[in-house]
Amino acid sequence: MSARVAAIDCGTNSIRLLIADLPEASDGDSAPLVDVSRRMEIVRLGQGVDQTGMLAPEAIERTRVALADYAAEIEKSGAERVRMCATSASRDASNAADFRAMVERTLGVPPEVVTGDEEARLSFTGAVRGLPADAEPPYLVVDIGGGSTEFVVGTREDGVRGAISVDIGCVRMTERHLHGDPPGPAQIAAAEAEIAAAVDRALAAVPGREAATLVGLAGSVTTVVALAEGLQGYDPSRIHHARVSYEQVAEVTADLLGKSSEQRLAYPVMHPGRADVIGAGALVLRVIMERAGMPSVVASEHDILDGIAWSLAATSG
Structure with missing residues (x-):
């Protein structure tokens, strides 16, 4: 068994x-x-x-x-x-x-x-198992959370080459900058400036610009991908390993930042607890793609949660 x-x-x-x-x-x-x-x-x-x-x-x-x-x-x-x-x-x-x-x-x-660092490694383990054949290594895995975003670069065969966590999560950026509903241009610019500086630090600390494939994790990414794909309901089977372009991400980000939380709730894929912070999460993803020069992102429904489960393989039995 x-x-x-x-x-x-x-x-x-x-x-x-x-x-x-x-x-x-x-x-x-x-x-x-x-x-x-x-x-x-x-x-x-x-x-x-x-x-x-x-x-x-x-x-x-x-x-x-x-x-x-x-x-x-x-x-x-x-x-x-x-x-x-x-x-x-x-x-x-x-x-x-x-x-x-x-x-x-x-x-x-x-x-x-x-x-x-451990958070990043667990996310990487969960994300890269089972990636499709067209996802070329090395991978830049980004896990956009509420308080922080993890950047991990590596391959399945050789493991993690570099990992860093920076404090640019969707809740933190919303509370720090995006006070309007919807936020104004000055608020968005301030958030974008802080995000860009943090992303540049992260990409310098890990060989992020050397990666061939960007893999995005967590609810901000999967919600943006669901919106880009025009889904009429949140369907993990259609989101998992879907690839969307930078142009699609930029369009969704601009749309979300231009809407109020109540207007965002009208989207059938939107979780009620995410509507007020999804604009910041989308902005983090868009800036990462810009600064890393990534033309597309592959979404993964498998992330740190799967990595935690895999970590129990060595100690179970």
Whole structure:
């Protein structure tokens, strides 16, 4: 019997669960995870953390409610091992101990507040397994989160060549710059300037401009791709490994930044918890493509969550 594992990714904006069966060793290196359950809840754990340096009590409580539901499903599934990784918001908060205590009470295991480097490597592992044949290596994998964006360059065969995390997530950029609804030109220009400076630092730290394929992860990317593809509902099977051009991304970004949160909600692919920050997320993606000289991006529904599950392969059994 293959091992069943549970992975939880708790970021600045969302908390996600993957329960999956690991492949047997005899299945070969290219064998995929077998999904049992994938879930996502928008809890906005990082609400206000950029200004206050603390996790808001109501944000911790929203996360607790979602996590209790996940814990019940994990127990029912019979998963043998559980790993929860907490990312940018938990790294930044002065009251992280309160969050950690809540997780241990609710889930039974402590959260691992992973470094930006480890976060990047987990994202890369999850993203590059199963990429289509026309996705030429080396890969630049970008994971646009709520508080930070990870840049990772590497290949399947040789692994990660370089990785860095920079603080230009969609929630952080919205709270810092995009105060209007919709934001005004000066606000967008200020956000774009900060994003461009951070992206240039990241691309200098890792050989990002040497990559042949840009792979984009997380909800900002997949939502932009769904909009570019004109989907009438959020369909992961059509988004996963879809390739869209820079021109399409630029068009979607301009459209989103020109609309209010209420107008964005009219799109059938828009998650209600993402409508207020998707403009910033799209802007991060567009600027990355510009600064890296990438003519297109390949979306992946597999990301750090899958990487966390794969990390349990060596310790399960």
